Amino acid sequence: MAFKLISIRLFFANSLIFFGIFLSLSCTKEPQDEISILWEDERALGLILPSGLVENPEQAYFTIHLSGNSDNPPILGDLIQSESGFLFTPLIPLTRGQTYEVRYEGASIGQISIPQLSEEGAKLEVMEIYPTQNLLPENLLKFFVKFSKPMREGKSSTNVFLLDSNKDTLEGAFLDLQPELWNEDQTLLTLWLDPGRIKRDLIPNLEMGAPLTKGESYNLVISARWKGKNGGELGQSFSKKFTASARDSISPEPDSWVMDIPKADTNAALTLDFLEALDFSLLTNVFTIKNAAGRAIQGNWKIGIEEKSIQFIPKDPWSRGQYVIEIESRLEDLAGNNLNRLFETDLLNRSESDLPSDIKRLEFEIKD
Amino acid sequence: MKKYLTIFGVGALIAVIAAFTFRTEESPYRMKVGTPEIKSITSLAFGPDGILFIGDSKSASVFAVNTKDAGNSEAKAIEVAGIDKKIAGMLGTTADNVSILDMAVNPISKNVYLAIQSGDGTPVLLRMDGDTFSPVPLKDVEFDAVVLNNSPAEDAKDGRGRPLRVSSISDLGYADGKLLVSGLSNQEFSSTFRSIPFPFTGKEDYASLEIFHAAHGRYETTSPIKTFTTAEVNGKEYLIASYTCTPLVLFPMDELKAGTHVKGRTIAEMGSGNQPLDLVNMEKDGKSYLVMSNSNRPVFRVNFEDIESFEGSLTEPVTANFATDGVDFVSMPMTNVLQLDKMTDDTMVILQRKSNGSLDLWTSEKAEHLLR
Numbered sequence: 001m002a003f004k005l006i007s008i009r010l011f012f013a014n015s016l017i018f019f020g021i022f023l024s025l026s027c028t029k030e031p032q033d034e035i036s037i038l039w040e041d042e043r044a045l046g047l048i049l050p051s052g053l054v055e056n057p058e059q060a061y062f063t064i065h066l067s068g069n070s071d072n073p074p075i076l077g078d079l080i081q082s083e084s085g086f087l088f089t090p091l092i093p094l095t096r097g098q099t100y101e102v103r104y105e106g107a108s109i110g111q112i113s114i115p116q117l118s119e120e121g122a123k124l125e126v127m128e129i130y131p132t133q134n135l136l137p138e139n140l141l142k143f144f145v146k147f148s149k150p151m152r153e154g155k156s157s158t159n160v161f162l163l164d165s166n167k168d169t170l171e172g173a174f175l176d177l178q179p180e181l182w183n184e185d186q187t188l189l190t191l192w193l194d195p196g197r198i199k200r201d202l203i204p205n206l207e208m209g210a211p212l213t214k215g216e217s218y219n220l221v222i223s224a225r226w227k228g229k230n231g232g233e234l235g236q237s238f239s240k241k242f243t244a245s246a247r248d249s250i251s252p253e254p255d256s257w258v259m260d261i262p263k264a265d266t267n268a269a270l271t272l273d274f275l276e277a278l279d280f281s282l283l284t285n286v287f288t289i290k291n292a293a294g295r296a297i298q299g300n301w302k303i304g305i306e307e308k309s310i311q312f313i314p315k316d317p318w319s320r321g322q323y324v325i326e327i328e329s330r331l332e333d334l335a336g337n338n339l340n341r342l343f344e345t346d347l348l349n350r351s352e353s354d355l356p357s358d359i360k361r362l363e364f365e366i367k368d
Numbered sequence: 369m370k371k372y373l374t375i376f377g378v379g380a381l382i383a384v385i386a387a388f389t390f391r392t393e394e395s396p397y398r399m400k401v402g403t404p405e406i407k408s409i410t411s412l413a414f415g416p417d418g419i420l421f422i423g424d425s426k427s428a429s430v431f432a433v434n435t436k437d438a439g440n441s442e443a444k445a446i447e448v449a450g451i452d453k454k455i456a457g458m459l460g461t462t463a464d465n466v467s468i469l470d471m472a473v474n475p476i477s478k479n480v481y482l483a484i485q486s487g488d489g490t491p492v493l494l495r496m497d498g499d500t501f502s503p504v505p506l507k508d509v510e511f512d513a514v515v516l517n518n519s520p521a522e523d524a525k526d527g528r529g530r531p532l533r534v535s536s537i538s539d540l541g542y543a544d545g546k547l548l549v550s551g552l553s554n555q556e557f558s559s560t561f562r563s564i565p566f567p568f569t570g571k572e573d574y575a576s577l578e579i580f581h582a583a584h585g586r587y588e589t590t591s592p593i594k595t596f597t598t599a600e601v602n603g604k605e606y607l608i609a610s611y612t613c614t615p616l617v618l619f620p621m622d623e624l625k626a627g628t629h630v631k632g633r634t635i636a637e638m639g640s641g642n643q644p645l646d647l648v649n650m651e652k653d654g655k656s657y658l659v660m661s662n663s664n665r666p667v668f669r670v671n672f673e674d675i676e677s678f679e680g681s682l683t684e685p686v687t688a689n690f691a692t693d694g695v696d697f698v699s700m701p702m703t704n705v706l707q708l709d710k711m712t713d714d715t716m717v718i719l720q721r722k723s724n725g726s727l728d729l730w731t732s733e734k735a736e737h738l739l740r
Contacts, residue, residue, distance in 0.1 A: 043488065066460055075460035076503050091503055092486035095461040141557065152487050154467050175612060176643045176663050179410045179425050179469065181534045181554040186489065190534060190554035195591065196612065229488045281555055285533060336557060343557075 035102060035112045037094070038087065042121060042230055044094035044114045046077075047102070050085040054104050057086075064088050067099040067111055075100075096231050122232030124149050126222050129240040130280040131334055133306040137248035138212040139198050141336040141343065143191045143220060143240075144280050150186035150229040154178060159226040160191060162211070163219040170218075172197070172204075173211040186229060190281065195336075199344050212244040248335040251342060252278060254327055254360050264320045264366045269302075269311040272325070272362075277307040279332040286328035287312070292321050318366045325362040397432065397567040399510040404431045406506060409483040409491040412472035413540035413547075415566060420472070420481065420504075421547055422493070423537035427515075430540065430549060432566065434510035435474070435481075437495070443478040443712045445731050448499065451719070452727040455484060458501055459492065468727075471707040473717055480709075480717055480729070496729075514568045516549060542566070543598040543605070543621075550609070552592035559592040559611075563624055597647045599658070602676050610644035610660060616695070618675070635678055636694035638668065646708040648716065652739040659716065659739075661705040669739070670697040700738055714739060 033052035037044045047064060051057060059081055063074035077090035094100060099113040116122075130144040145160075162173040174191050181190040193211045196204035212218065222238040252274065262268035270289070280303070289297045289312060299314035329339040336343035340356040397419060404422075411423030418438035422431040448454065452463040459466060465487040472481045481504065484492040493504040516535070534554040541548040547564045596609040598621065605621040609632070617632035624630060638644065643663035649672070650657045656672035678695045706727075707719035716732040732738055 064460070066457060073458050073500075076458050076501075077460075090460050091492045092459050092461065092465075092490040093488055095465055095487075098461065100460065142554070150489070153485065153489065154469075172664075177536075177552075177612070178643075178645075179408075179536050181536055181552075183534050184426065188534075192557065195557055227487065231487065279555075281533070285555075330556060332555075 035110050037112065037114065038089075042117075044096070046087055046089040047094070047100065047112065048085060048087055049102060049110075051083075053085075053102070053109055057104065059086065061105045062086060062088070063103045063106075064090070065101045065103060067101040072101075074103075117230060117232050121230065122228075122235075124151075124228045124232050124234050125236075126234070126238035129220060129222075129238070131277050131307055133277050133308075134240075134242045135245045136212070136242050137246065137335050138210060138214045138244040139247050139249075139335040139343070140193055140212060140244075141195065141198065141332075141334065142193070142279070142281075145189045145191065145222060147187045147189075147228070149232075151182070151189070152227050152229055153180055153182060153186065155226060156180055156189060156191065159223040161221045161223070163221060165217045167219075170211060172208060195343075214244050214246050217241065217243045248276075248333055248337065249342060250333075251337045252276065252331065252333050252339055254339065254362050257362070259362070259364055261364050261366065262318055264368055265317050267314055267317050269313045270364075271304070271309055271311050273304075273309040275308070277334055279334065279336075280307050282331050283307060283310055286331045288326045290324050290326060291319070292323070297323070320366050320368075322363065322365050325364070327360045327362065329356065329358055329360055397434070397510075397512065399432065399434055399512045399567075401508060401510055403507045403509070404433065404511045404513060406431055406491060408485070408489070409493055410469050411537050411540045412470045412481055412483050412493075413542055414472055414474050415542040415547065418474060418476060419566075420474075421540050421542060422483075423470075423540045423549070425536040428535050428537075429513050429515050430537070430547060430564075431511055431513045432547075432568065433504075433506065435495075435504060436510075437474055437477045437479055439477055441477045441479075443715055443731070443733075444498075445733055446480065446496070446717060446729055447731070448496075448729045450726050451729045455482070455494065455501060459484070459486065461486065463727075468707065468719060471709050471717065471719055473709045473711045475710075478711055480711075512568050514547070514564055516551065516562065538593060539595045541596060541598060548596070548598070548607070550593035550596055552612075557591065561593060561596075561607075561609075561624070594644045595647045595660075597649055597658070599649045599656070599672070601672065608647065608649075608658060608675075610638070610647055612643060616644075616660075616670075634694065635675060636670070636697060638662070638665070638697075645706065648708055648710045650710060650714060650716065650739055652714040655739075657739055659700075659708065661708040665703075666699040667702040667705050667708070668697045669700050670695055702738070 033050050036048045038046040038048055049062065059079060062079055064077070065072040065074060075090050077088055079086050079088050094114045096114050097116050099111055101108050102110045125148045127146040127148050157176050160174065162170045164170055173193055175194045177192070182188065194204060197208055197211050199205055220240040222234065224234050224237040226234045256275065258273040258275065260271035262270055283303050284301050287301060287310065291297060297314055299312055302311045302313065304310055327339065332338045339360050406422060406424050407426035408424050409422050410425040413421045415421055415432065418435045420433050420435050422433060424431060452466055452468065456463045456466050467485045468482055469485050470483040474481065480496040482494045484494055486492065493506060494501040495504050535551055537549060537551050539550045545566060547566045549562045549564065551560050591611045593609045594612050596607055598605060598607055601618065607619040607621055607624065609617050609619065611617065615634045616636040616638060617634050619630055619632045642665045645661040645663055647658065647660045650659055658670040658672060658675065660668045662668065674695045702718070702720065704721040705718055706721060709717050711717050711731060717729065718732060719727065719729050721727050
């Protein structure tokens, strides 16, 4: 409840700031009769219409249109009045490269173009494609694509391709999800290889086969034409070449991981080597280290090369004593097998090894 | 003096009438007045009395907004060619800069609501008014909200950087005083299905379910629900859910209780390389149909009588030529249907990419052959 109230107040505060910017813009500058653009974070949020545009203007007679055709409808938005003029804020920011026309009583009284992005502002690239290793199991479940800036949503199906060694596009390799799975700032996209094709005996699997085949080489290509949220394009295509290896049908086993235990009184890293690559998105979320008193140790987790290991660097130096690493069982390998179960459970041949539990534990001791 | 007294008297009378007429009514759904902080509008569904549920995947919340659009009205025919261009023009941009993410018809007023997203991610909610569109006010409105993904444990742990968990809402629905939400995350390939009492209670007393469906008796798998509807089959309320791996599965509503794992009955497999998009139940000339739009298939129609008489579950391996199996369904002569909703029992609203590339919105009342 309190949270909701705060968010309402914050919104109100934001509106005030916004209005404040408008007022200060209107007050500090010399009266002018040019239409200008209200910018925020490189976005053209509105148009400032000086009162000098029309003599004794009536607010109701202003309309803003896309330029170029007299039939273009009035753009939906809010018009507010101040002493020095009007501020028009459309429902969505004005589009770069477009020209807008201000009309009064239906007659054009001025135009303004929104400049294209600067070369620097338009720069956009793919930073990384996870998993980063180039040998991936044929039942690989996910790719993660990390971009340098926020991207446009809903465009992955036309901008991401999986090519085989003959450079032919593999149709239907990815699950077409709407809405797509983006992180909050829209720089990280999760792409599922169609699980219906990976899971044996489902119709998509029987009809089209698994997307990847052991021993074959592939190329994941991100199109140069994909646009960022700010309208800039990637400009060049990015690709990840990889080869499919054998099916991974074994759950990760923490007991088999190799631990590199640091010395006491140092801030040296504790390293866990998994001996295989694990799911990038889960790795930073599932580990907690507790001391003998059961208190969580503060520090930073860092994913190792090819997501095959993880390091923990404590905030304070290690003290001597017993520790336990708690691992949430939902941690998965590249094929979606988690610590408790395989991605697909074969009911005729169910392996009842350990009892499922939410947390697995690994103990270690800092001695000297 | 008498004149002034009369004026005063009339004024006082008007004031008294106004006070009674315009008295702010207590919201029946315990909503508050304010401005919901909506980050994205990814799903829409109507509840009772013009309450619109707005699924906001970005903030993992569902907002209930009172649209005050609750006047009964007759359904009007719709035929808008190039709707994306038209909307783009009214937003001052080009069609490649707008996406229509969802569509919902107010069952009382029959007005069509559209969730639009601009290229930079700004959400816009529009209502169709005849041939034009108007923004649905979202400032100073009666609203309430429920947060879906509030697992504070994930963020509270230090030193983990920003959580990489991403969740999205795949579909919303409302039935019998409950908001139904299906969702998926980028970390587990499974479905969470929640049934949340509305009006929201502010407590987390809703059911959160994981649903399993057994594929052909051998491999038991979890999978996210893509779209769903509720309907009565053999006198019992069912959730009819369509999965990303294409099975169509029935779940009895009364078994969807908090903390339970429910095993559904697969009644059809809808074929590969395809994603279900929308699912609605229609009624015409005393017959009921389930209509499903698809990403890569024509629109399917299933006769409810067939669902009612189909007692089995697809537990045997599918033989033959891997064709779809289970309940019979008919492909309707409609492809590239991107959004589908019910306007009246026998009329659908359809957003379709036509073969000439035009994105059109139309109502099916003239296409009588679709439900026959």
